[in-house]
Amino acid sequence: MANVLEMVGVVKRFGPVVALNGLDFSVEAGEVHGFLGPNGSGKSTTIRLLLGMLRANAGSIRVLGLDPWRDVSSLHRRLAYVPGDVALWPNLTGGEVIDLLGRLQGGQDLARRAQLLELFDLDPTKKSRAYSKGNRQKVALVAALATDAELFLLDEPTSGLDPLMEEAFRGCIRELRNQGRTVLLSSHILSEAEALSDRVSIIREGRVVETGRLDELRHLTRTSVTADVAVVPAGLDALPGVHDVVVRNHRVSAQVEPSGLAPFMRALTDAGLVALTSQPPTLEDLFLRHYGAAVPVAAAGSSSGRTADA
Amino acid sequence: MRETLAGTGVLIRLGLRRDRWLLPAWIAGFAATTYSTAVAGAELYPDVGSRVEAATALNATASLVALFGRVYDPTSLGALSLIKYTAFMAAILAVLMVFITVRHTRSDEESGRLELLGGGRMGRDAPLAAALTISFGASIVLGLVTAVSLAAGGLPAAGSIAFGLGWAATGMAFSAVAGVTAQLTASARAATGMSLGVVAVTYALRAVGDLAEPGPSALSWLSPIGWNQQIRAFAGDQWWVLALPLALCALLVPVALALRARRDLGSGLRQERPGPARGSLRGVGDLAVRLQFRLLAAWAVAFVVFGVVIGSLAGNVTDLLSSPNAQDLIMMLGGTQAMTDAFIAAEISIMGLLAAAYGLSAASRLRDEETDGHVEALLGTATTRPRWATSHFALALAGVAVLMLLAGVSVGAGAATVLADANQLGRVTLAAAAQIPAAWVMTAAVLAVFGWAPRLTGTVWALLLLFVALGEFGVLWNAPEWLMELSPFRHSPLLPLDSGAVGPLLGLTVTAAALAALGYAGWRRRDLAP
Numbered sequence: 034m035a036n037v038l039e040m041v042g043v044v045k046r047f048g049p050v051v052a053l054n055g056l057d058f059s060v061e062a063g064e065v066h067g068f069l070g071p072n073g074s075g076k077s078t079t080i081r082l083l084l085g086m087l088r089a090n091a092g093s094i095r096v097l098g099l100d101p102w103r104d105v106s107s108l109h110r111r112l113a114y115v116p117g118d119v120a121l122w123p124n125l126t127g128g129e130v131i132d133l134l135g136r137l138q139g140g141q142d143l144a145r146r147a148q149l150l151e152l153f154d155l156d157p158t159k160k161s162r163a164y165s166k167g168n169r170q171k172v173a174l175v176a177a178l179a180t181d182a183e184l185f186l187l188d189e190p191t192s193g194l195d196p197l198m199e200e201a202f203r204g205c206i207r208e209l210r211n212q213g214r215t216v217l218l219s220s221h222i223l224s225e226a227e228a229l230s231d232r233v234s235i236i237r238e239g240r241v242v243e244t245g246r247l248d249e250l251r252h253l254t255r256t257s258v259t260a261d262v263a264v265v266p267a268g269l270d271a272l273p274g275v276h277d278v279v280v281r282n283h284r285v286s287a288q289v290e291p292s293g294l295a296p297f298m299r300a301l302t303d304a305g306l307v308a309l310t311s312q313p314p315t316l317e318d319l320f321l322r323h324y325g326a327a328v329p330v331a332a333a334g335s336s337s338g339r340t341a342d343a
Numbered sequence: 344m345r346e347t348l349a350g351t352g353v354l355i356r357l358g359l360r361r362d363r364w365l366l367p368a369w370i371a372g373f374a375a376t377t378y379s380t381a382v383a384g385a386e387l388y389p390d391v392g393s394r395v396e397a398a399t400a401l402n403a404t405a406s407l408v409a410l411f412g413r414v415y416d417p418t419s420l421g422a423l424s425l426i427k428y429t430a431f432m433a434a435i436l437a438v439l440m441v442f443i444t445v446r447h448t449r450s451d452e453e454s455g456r457l458e459l460l461g462g463g464r465m466g467r468d469a470p471l472a473a474a475l476t477i478s479f480g481a482s483i484v485l486g487l488v489t490a491v492s493l494a495a496g497g498l499p500a501a502g503s504i505a506f507g508l509g510w511a512a513t514g515m516a517f518s519a520v521a522g523v524t525a526q527l528t529a530s531a532r533a534a535t536g537m538s539l540g541v542v543a544v545t546y547a548l549r550a551v552g553d554l555a556e557p558g559p560s561a562l563s564w565l566s567p568i569g570w571n572q573q574i575r576a577f578a579g580d581q582w583w584v585l586a587l588p589l590a591l592c593a594l595l596v597p598v599a600l601a602l603r604a605r606r607d608l609g610s611g612l613r614q615e616r617p618g619p620a621r622g623s624l625r626g627v628g629d630l631a632v633r634l635q636f637r638l639l640a641a642w643a644v645a646f647v648v649f650g651v652v653i654g655s656l657a658g659n660v661t662d663l664l665s666s667p668n669a670q671d672l673i674m675m676l677g678g679t680q681a682m683t684d685a686f687i688a689a690e691i692s693i694m695g696l697l698a699a700a701y702g703l704s705a706a707s708r709l710r711d712e713e714t715d716g717h718v719e720a721l722l723g724t725a726t727t728r729p730r731w732a733t734s735h736f737a738l739a740l741a742g743v744a745v746l747m748l749l750a751g752v753s754v755g756a757g758a759a760t761v762l763a764d765a766n767q768l769g770r771v772t773l774a775a776a777a778q779i780p781a782a783w784v785m786t787a788a789v790l791a792v793f794g795w796a797p798r799l800t801g802t803v804w805a806l807l808l809l810f811v812a813l814g815e816f817g818v819l820w821n822a823p824e825w826l827m828e829l830s831p832f833r834h835s836p837l838l839p840l841d842s843g844a845v846g847p848l849l850g851l852t853v854t855a856a857a858l859a860a861l862g863y864a865g866w867r868r869r870d871l872a873p
Contacts (some may be wrong), residue, residue: 113723116720120715139725
């Protein structure tokens with residue numbers, strides 16, 4: 034499928050600080066692409082480059098076939114953007130801001146606007162000063178989602194939303210995908226990206242270190258297996274691709290690489306397998322693979338047991 | 344310490360850290376100005392005779408009394424030399440203290456910074472207490488440094504101390520005023536505007552009061568700026584008057600604290616009413632007008648009032664100016680022709696400076712919108728950078744023009760009535776219009792700095808102050824000619840206008856256009872820098 038967005042070898046420096054260090058990144062038409070990374074990894078910088086708000090020091094950037102630095106007006110007419118930190122004019126109401134942004138964008142669907150206000154339970158008559166962070170975010174979301182854009186750039190759009198609103202947001206994103214629109218969804222909330230994304234890219238220290246479909250990426254990491262056996266066999270931790278073996282009475286748990294699954298299961302079966310639970314790797318596990326070094330051991334241990342939040 | 348004041352010390356340290364350049368620079372600026380004036384005054388009026396002559400002429404000139412006040416002891420060198428400092432500079436000091444107080448109270452509250460700190464061990468009254476401690480402290484230090492500078496400049500010690508303490512008490516009084524207004528409205532801009540309105544009204548009160556014969560009327564005694572004049576430093580040193588601004592502080596600070604106790608963090612006293620669910624703003628131009636209209640309207644009202652007062656004083660000028668020294672004084676204020684013209688020219692050029700200040704603040708909104716993060720939402724739409732920048736810049740230029748035309752018409756109408764000469768309306772309006780290009784140069788300078796060094800946008804204010812100071816005191820200070828020539832205001836043609844005015848006006852307009860082009864070029868190529 035064609036790429037609607039392509040960045041090759043992009044470098045962005047702020048004085049001595051290198052924010053993006055040879056970033057290669059692409060998003061295909063019609064997909065929801067999760068853009069993952071912790072705070073300060075370069076997600077917002079990347080999105081601002083895609084919008085022409087920052088100028089790259091090196092590399093090439095094409096969005097919808099256009100140069101975001103030069104073709105601002107024609108490009109932005111075709112995309113919608115929700116900033117990570119939504120700042121509104123304190124003495125304008127939410128409704129006024131939505132209409133202003135919609136008009137600047139080249140028009141919005143009024144029926145859709147009304148529908149979104151209802152969905153997000155947003156009072157458009159309140160002055161922006163009185164909105165909470167979540168409500169300010171909703172204003173930006175409604176303004177963006179009510180437009181007829183081909184590409185949506187959403188920078189941590191749910192960071193201020195409560196769980197109910199997050200669910201409403203997910204519904205909107207699925208709707209966009211069904212309509213064949215492209216969404217770039219930056220987030221550090223893995224479950225959210227996992228629930229919504231066709232593909233994900235993981236950014237670390239200004240580079241994309243991993244990109245692909247979730248099921249592809251899962252092959253790169255380990256399955257968490259817990260089994261009850263009659264007799265615990267010796268030498269489990271010597272098997273290739275088997276890690277972190279913990280034995281408690283008759284219960285064995287371990288982290289197993291894809292290549293090690295077959296021999297590990299064979300050993301368990303031979304030992305008289307009674308019960309078995311296995312968890313596919315979550316994005317959290319993927320994430321930890323790249324950031325693991327920086328994460329305390331306790332956090333790594335507790336997160337591997339969490340199931341994916343669909 | 345009371346629970347509601349917990350954390351005040353931390354906030355004071357934080358505030359001083361944030362103001363570590365601003366405050367010393369201002370205090371040094373005030374001190375240097377007073378010192379050089381004390382020194383220059385001694386050269387200008389070497390003997391009692393020259394002083395009496397100048398002071399008598401000044402006291403007899405209604406427009407100067409309205410603008411600066413009276414010299415209460417014609418033989419006193421200090422009272423005469425510092426005539427521009429008891430009301431005029433005191434008002435500037437008041438403005439500074441308003442800015443500092445609001446900056447540390449309502450601005451921090453509006454931006455959410457106080458909320459961040461409020462999570463820690465911070466009492467409800469701590470921000471206000473810290474802000475007032477900083478502005479009171481700054482006033483006192485400024486007053487003491489000024490007293491030392493004046494004494495070092497050769498003026499009597501007692502008068503120097505009275506003068507310095509007068510400034511200190513005036514600064515404190517207006518800090519307390521800002522402390523109250525910061526509790527009333529939810530927006531820092533509105534709080535600042537309200538306080539500046541108080542400064543303007545108190546200035547006008549004493550202007551009218553000072554005009555009464557023989558001495559100041561009760562109106563002057565209603566004004567904190569009037570009190571500062573009635574301390575009469577170097578002219579009798581009425582120490583007891585210092586009690587008035589201090590009493591005002593003692594009254595206003597509890598009021599501010601009581602108001603604070605009645606409201607929530609982030610809100611004003613008045614509950615926010617719901618607004619329209621649908622917007623009528625069609626584009627960034629509409630948005631700029633919406634954001635800036637109130638400011639411009641307030642300035643416009645002030646310009647018309649000021650203009651009418653000035654215009655109607657024009658009739659007094661020629662009758663009262665018999666002494667050559669008074670004529671010198673008027674000449675020094677910028678005029679070169681007949682006395683009435685010189686007077687009107689002087690007032691119009693002051694209004695030109697004020698219009699430039701408006702242009703500067705309106706154009707600075709560009710930077711404010713960027714740091715507030717509003718630009719990001721706008722530039723995410725199909726709006727281009729030049730288009731957005733034009734929305735505020737064009738409004739700033741248009742605002743400057745509107746203000747000066749209003750000034751011209753109101754001064755001209757006043758003068759035409761008083762002098763019974765209908766021609767005055769046209770020629771004064773034209774003269775006021777001739778001040779527009781210089782103010783545009785300063786407005787465009789904001790755009791130029793914004794385009795290339797956005798974080799330094801505020802320095803254009805310093806530039807404006809430098810030009811104002813050079814215009815007022817440059818001759819007195821023996822400033823080098825090339826430096827004086829740098830000021831665009833020096834090139835503004837004055838009454839009566841002739842064909843020779845075309846060249847400078849064209850030059851100023853081209854300079855403004857060049858600065859604007861430079862600004863656009865920078866803004867098009869730079870990163871967004873919130």
